[in-house]
Amino acid sequence: MLLPRHRGFVHPVASDITPRAVFEARRALTLAALGSLAAPWSVRAQAAAKSTPLPGARSTVPGAVTMDKPTPLQDVSTYNNFYEFGSDKGIADRAQALVTRPWTVEITGMVAKPLTLGIDDLIRKMTLEERVVRHRCVEAWSMVVPWTGFALRNLIALAEPLGSAKYLRMETFLDKTIAPAQGLDFGYPWPYVEGITLAEADNDLAFMVTGAYGKPLAKQFGAPIRLHLPWKYGFKSIKSIVRIELTDQRPKSFWENINASEYGFWANVNPDVSHPRWSQAQERVLGSGNWLSPDTVPTQIYNGYGEWVAGMYQGLESERLFV
Ligand code: MTE
Secondary structure, eight states, X not given: OOOOOOOSOOOSSHHHHHHHXXXXXXXXXXXXXXXXXXXXXXXXXXXXXXXXXXXXXXXXXXXXXXXXXXOOHHHHHSSOOOGGGOSSSOOHHHHTTOOOSSOEEEEEESBSSOEEEEHHHHHHHSOOEEEEEEEEOTTSEEEEEEEEEEEHHHHHHHTOBOTTOOEEEEEEOOOTTTXXXXXXXXXXXXXXXXXXXXXXXXXXXXXXXXXXXXXXXXXXXXXXOEEEOTTBOGGGSOOSEEEEEEESSOOOOHHHHHHTTTSOSSOBOOTTSOBTTBOOSEEEETTSSOSSSOOEEEOOGGGGTHHHXXXXXXXXXXXOOOO
């Protein structure tokens, strides 16, 4: 059961900023190419970012194109969380071991039409669009990324969810020959799992990402397909998805299993609700300022997307919506 689309709001600036945003994305690519002469960014990681362009017109979905300047590609490509390849931010080289073809995505559970789709067939079925959105990590850093992909609801609709389904449980690949960290015993409950409600999956801003900066998704970003939920802390945006199960049971995520008091189910961005170990009031903007003095900006409730998402949480005030 999918909810009706949000209608009636016309974003006042999307068409105005298109040329600038396109320009910024091109400039970011050029800077990345120039920067590579000096930067310790490997040839393999750069090759992945330079592959064939992806089609996809700029999104007209309200809220899906921010006026903020996209973060330079090189910053986004070299500062990643992808624990399957290590717990440091410099996993880009190691992530090149990820084998993204063949790749299938299974949609299963409480659906009328369970399906398994090869990634290229899946992408061909979808109308791709480009969105430029803010991405705020629970660790209090942020970036702005031009993603290419399609609304999550359009993928879920293919499987025809049953009326009894309430949640999506999503899973990343499990293969310790590709991701050696999955074979180490740090108490991590592999594979990486995330969960959201079906109502959240049906929100206009819930996005399945297959590209970034106009190119197919680089491996360190979670190729060949990941989620992006711009109003939630970044850990909800699960990478390299192989399985989506519709269920009536609230899924327990990877991080919730590790430390539920620090990483809850809802994890909506809120500057007024601190993480147990640090404030969430400000965020460090990647690719701005310098190492000694990075630019920090105030964090916004729902990461600035409240207009489009806050309504989903009315009546849920007794839940721990923000940590
Ligand atoms: N997905 C998987 N499978 N493994 C991960 O370690 N890290 C999460 C999320 N998705 C993670 C993941 C976290 S903590 C963040 S902040 C974002 O991915 C980081 O996405 P980025 O590297 O594209 O910025």
